[in-house]
Amino acid sequence: MKKALSIILLVAICLSSTLAITGCRRGEDECAVLYYTYSDTYISSVRAEMDRLLDKGGIAHHNYDAGGNQTTQTEQVDTAITKGASILIVNVVDTGSDDAARTILEKAKQASVPLIFFNRSVSENIIKEYDRCVFVGTDYEEAGRIQGRMIGEYVRDNYSKLDINGDGKISYVLFKGQQGNMEAEARTKYSVEICNSVLAEAGLSPIVFYDSQNRDKYLVDQDGTWSNAAANNYMKTILSGHSESNKNMVELVIANNDEMALGALAALEEVGYNKSGSRHIPVFGVDASEAARAKINSGAMTGTVKQDSAGMAEAIAHIADNMINGRDALSGIDEDMKVGEARVNIPYSAYTGEDE
Amino acid sequence: MGDNVSVNDGIFKKILHPLKKRFDDFRQLEPRDKLKRISALILDNAMLIIIVTAIIVIAILRPRFLSVASVINIISLTAARLPIALGIGGAIVLTGTDISAGRAVGLTACISASLLQSSGYLGKMFPNLSPLPPILVLLIVMLVGAVIGLINGFFVAKFKLHPFIVTLSTQLILFGAVLLYLQIGDNGGQTLSGLDRSYIDFVTAPLFKISGIAVPRYILFALIITALMWVIWNKTVFGKNMFAVGSNEAAATVSGVNVFLTIIGVFVLAGALYGVTGFIEGARIASSASYTGQGYESDAIAACVIGGVSFVGGTGKISGIVIGVLLLQIIFVGLNFLSVDQNMLYIIKGLIILLACAVDMRKYLKKR
Numbered sequence: 001m002k003k004a005l006s007i008i009l010l011v012a013i014c015l016s017s018t019l020a021i022t023g024c025r026r027g028e029d030e031c032a033v034l035y036y037t038y039s040d041t042y043i044s045s046v047r048a049e050m051d052r053l054l055d056k057g058g059i060a061h062h063n064y065d066a067g068g069n070q071t072t073q074t075e076q077v078d079t080a081i082t083k084g085a086s087i088l089i090v091n092v093v094d095t096g097s098d099d100a101a102r103t104i105l106e107k108a109k110q111a112s113v114p115l116i117f118f119n120r121s122v123s124e125n126i127i128k129e130y131d132r133c134v135f136v137g138t139d140y141e142e143a144g145r146i147q148g149r150m151i152g153e154y155v156r157d158n159y160s161k162l163d164i165n166g167d168g169k170i171s172y173v174l175f176k177g178q179q180g181n182m183e184a185e186a187r188t189k190y191s192v193e194i195c196n197s198v199l200a201e202a203g204l205s206p207i208v209f210y211d212s213q214n215r216d217k218y219l220v221d222q223d224g225t226w227s228n229a230a231a232n233n234y235m236k237t238i239l240s241g242h243s244e245s246n247k248n249m250v251e252l253v254i255a256n257n258d259e260m261a262l263g264a265l266a267a268l269e270e271v272g273y274n275k276s277g278s279r280h281i282p283v284f285g286v287d288a289s290e291a292a293r294a295k296i297n298s299g300a301m302t303g304t305v306k307q308d309s310a311g312m313a314e315a316i317a318h319i320a321d322n323m324i325n326g327r328d329a330l331s332g333i334d335e336d337m338k339v340g341e342a343r344v345n346i347p348y349s350a351y352t353g354e355d356e
Numbered sequence: 357m358g359d360n361v362s363v364n365d366g367i368f369k370k371i372l373h374p375l376k377k378r379f380d381d382f383r384q385l386e387p388r389d390k391l392k393r394i395s396a397l398i399l400d401n402a403m404l405i406i407i408v409t410a411i412i413v414i415a416i417l418r419p420r421f422l423s424v425a426s427v428i429n430i431i432s433l434t435a436a437r438l439p440i441a442l443g444i445g446g447a448i449v450l451t452g453t454d455i456s457a458g459r460a461v462g463l464t465a466c467i468s469a470s471l472l473q474s475s476g477y478l479g480k481m482f483p484n485l486s487p488l489p490p491i492l493v494l495l496i497v498m499l500v501g502a503v504i505g506l507i508n509g510f511f512v513a514k515f516k517l518h519p520f521i522v523t524l525s526t527q528l529i530l531f532g533a534v535l536l537y538l539q540i541g542d543n544g545g546q547t548l549s550g551l552d553r554s555y556i557d558f559v560t561a562p563l564f565k566i567s568g569i570a571v572p573r574y575i576l577f578a579l580i581i582t583a584l585m586w587v588i589w590n591k592t593v594f595g596k597n598m599f600a601v602g603s604n605e606a607a608a609t610v611s612g613v614n615v616f617l618t619i620i621g622v623f624v625l626a627g628a629l630y631g632v633t634g635f636i637e638g639a640r641i642a643s644s645a646s647y648t649g650q651g652y653e654s655d656a657i658a659a660c661v662i663g664g665v666s667f668v669g670g671t672g673k674i675s676g677i678v679i680g681v682l683l684l685q686i687i688f689v690g691l692n693f694l695s696v697d698q699n700m701l702y703i704i705k706g707l708i709i710l711l712a713c714a715v716d717m718r719k720y721l722k723k724r
Contacts, residue, residue, distance in 0.1 A: 030695065038698065038699070062692070062695040063697075063698050064692070064698060065698040065699075065701070067651075068647060069647055069650060069651070070641055070643060070645070070647075070648075071637065071640075071641045071648065074640075074641050075433055076692070078429050078432075078433075079429060079689050079692050079693075080692070081425075082420065082423065082425045082426040082429045083418070083420060083421075083426070083692065083693050084420050094547050094643050094645060096546050096547030096549075096643070096645060097546065097547040097548070097549035097550070097643050098549065099547075099549035099550065099551070099642040099643045100547075100549070100641070100642065100643045102642075103641070103642050103643075179538075179544070179545030179546070179646070180544070180545055180546040180547055180645070220545075222535065222646075223646075223647070224645070224646060224647060
């Protein structure tokens with residue numbers, strides 16, 4: 001017993017010291033990339049692409065995982081600066097207020113390290129406070145708009161098929177990723193609003209939330225992690241009370257991102273929907289993750305909005321290279337994507353599987 | 357040896373003689389036993405060896421690791437995590453634990469922030485409330501924390517429930533409370549920010565500067581709390597009772613210790629310290645949301661274990677907890693300095709905790 005324990009301990013000691021030593025490949029003056037969480041599928045695809053591009057460009061870099069916690073990230077910024085980072089590339093955790101981003105910006109400014117915020121929205125007022133700060137993101141309202149238009153057109157073209165209980169209305173459920181996140185708020189708002197305006201143009205009645213008691217008209221991931229599991233749990237609960245035989249089946253599923261869409265889809269599949277030969281409840285997401293595209297191509301899911309992860313990584317790596325080498329931050333960036341002096345928008349597009 | 361004998365006699369007896377004896381004993385051992393003895397020595401001091409090696413290796417490879425800015429950074433990170441660890445330490449001495457600590461920090465951080473938003477800030481939770489004096493808010497959240505601790509302690513002491521179960525329940529209840537609290541007024545679940553300058557300065561204003569690098573005030577908070585806790589643990593009847601209950605509850609009862617009040621006291625004290633942590637977190641990060649404090653207890657528990665506060669109960673030192681928290685920070689900042697892959701960080705963290713626990717238990721296995 002004691003001997004076994006000793007061996008385990010010795011192995012652990014050796015392992016952790018080798019880990020520590022094999023880790024030191026890169027020098028100081030590296031580029032520090034801070035991700036809000038490693039658990040986000042879309043962000044992981046940006047990360048993979050960014051790692052590849054930075055390696056290719058010979059830019060030393062180190063990634064940080066904030067694990068969805070602003071405290072961790074703010075501390076990582078301190079560590080990166082004291083370590084001597086040449087540039088900070090930050091995917092900020094908390095977008096519900098300006099203060100988290102401002103704190104990071106002030107730290108960068110004080111150390112006069114250039115700063116790129118990306119993906120998760122940082123308001124323009126903040127970016128303006130530091131002349132070596134750039135935001136690479138998307139027009140955060142655009143994803144919701146594109147999703148809304150896509151849903152509206154689909155529902156318009158398939159109205160009678162979708163209206164399972166024949167009450168002349170399409171009942172929907174909406175999964176919101178996070179309370180207080182600007183992207184989540186916009187997607188929640190525009191997906192329904194624009195869908196309804198498309199329907200109104202065609203003279204059709206607007207979609208209605210499946211639960212008239214719910215005044216929010218959405219179900220939110222309480223942990224704020226836009227997770228598959230949260231949507232899956234909600235959807236299972238819904239399906240236990242809503243069915244075709246009860247004449248109150250949910251007829252449309254809208255999710256703020258693909259993870260949640262896939263979670264809801266899994267719950268539907270479990271009770272026999274959305275399989276080949278069975279009835280399909282349309283499910284819409286945002287992100288165009290690998291998994292969602294596969295589901296769309298196989299016909300189980302209906303549509304998503306493609307956020308161009310490769311395009312985003314490319315723009316960030318390019319700007320980082322500019323900033324490190326003292327060139328104008330946005331030189332060489334496509335004019336169409338520039339918004340003012342310090343913002344680059346990566347365009348979205350609808351994805352329904354036809355083009356691939 | 358001649359004349360030197362009398363001069364060296366004292367030193368020889370005190371230091372050299374026992375060492376020489378140990379060395380002689382060692383030489384007489386069989387080669388197999390020698391190996392055993394060496395590995396035992398290494399294992400007993402494993403944490404220390406790893407840390408010292410780590411600091412030396414990191415400092416050689418990345419000299420900036422020991423720069424003033426970096427050292428202050430590590431000390432600040434340690435200071436921010438000390439109060440919660442000192443609180444949990446007490447629960448562990450009682451052979452328990454407290455996994456509600458992180459959520460208690462979250463709730464108290466949100467309460468602190470909401471009471472100290474600057475007037476006129478758009479989206480203020482209590483629009484008509486002008487910011488209170490920070491010290492008053494500190495007392496309020498310490499009280500809130502103490503009430504949480506009282507609930508935890510009561511259920512542990514009264515119904516003899518395992519603290520893990522009690523605090524698992526309160527953890528969930530507190531998270532619900534945080535979510536509800538964030539819905540108050542027009543806040544609608546949003547992050548609390550727009551904090552009043554008086555609050556931020558109260559916590560983070562520079563105490564003084566070392567070669568241009570500011571030393572934040574909460575380091576002073578941590579020092580005061582550590583000193584207070586040292587006195588409580590070592591110089592008061594309550595502290596002695598805590599260790600007595602932790603090492604043998606039945607014996608403590610027989611010798612007249614009020615076990616019920618001691619357990620409640622430990623949790624109340626811990627709760628008040630979570631309040632302090634929440635108060636510091638609110639200002640330090642400047643935005644408090646539902647996720648604030650999530651998982652803090654795991655780092656605090658790990659720090660205590662690394663610092664020798666044993667889950668067996670009845671043992672632990674304040675200095676050990678301070679060292680534990682410091683060592684965890686040194687390791688994590690250091691690993692980042694070495695650009696160790698972030699995925700590996702979680703694995704290394706897990707290994708270190710496992711190692712620390714195993715080394716700790718090994719001492720007890722040996723005693724038996």
